[in-house]
Amino acid sequence: SQTIHQWPATLVQPVGSPLSLECTVEGTSNPNLYWYRQAAGRGLQLLFYSVGIGQISSEVPQNLSASRPQDRQFILSSKKLLLSDSGFYLCAWSSIWGGQEKLFFGSGTQLSVL
Template sequence: SQTIHQWPATLVQPVGSPLSLECTVEGTSNPNLYWYRQAAGRGLQLLFYSVGIGQISSEVPQNLSASRPQDRQFILSSKKLLLSDSGFYLCAWSPRDATNEKLFFGSGTQLSVL
């Protein structure tokens, strides 16, 4: 069966510090990978998605970047965090080349930038 791992679960970082959140998927190959953010009181906002190694699509201009160094690894980064980067970050995957497929989410990372 497929599983998705996301860490850390919580993170408190000072403004201006770097960020690295990691997500890995097991039990499947060539997944589509996603990073979402849920800001306080708001819905899930798609930040990045990837259909393959090194292929990253960005949905919104922001202080964050994403990388996919391996097929089942997706990393969310920032060189300098802003207060507005606080939120609940979710990694997700879906089968490649499958239409009408649901997303499978990780357990999320609660990021607080102080």
């Protein structure tokens, strides 16, 4: 069966520090991968999505970036965190064969930038 791993579960970082969140998927090949952010009082905001290795689409211009170095690995990064980067970060995958019919989410990373 397919599983998605996301870590760490919680993270407290000072303003201006770098960020690296990692997500891996097991049990499927060539998935579509996504990063969403959920800030307090706001809905799920799509940040990045990827349909293949090295293929990244950005939905919201900001100081975050994403990379997909391997088929089932998706990394969210920042060189310098801002206070506004605080939020709940969720990685998700969908099966490319089923189109984008369902998303399967990881357990999320609660990021607090202080």
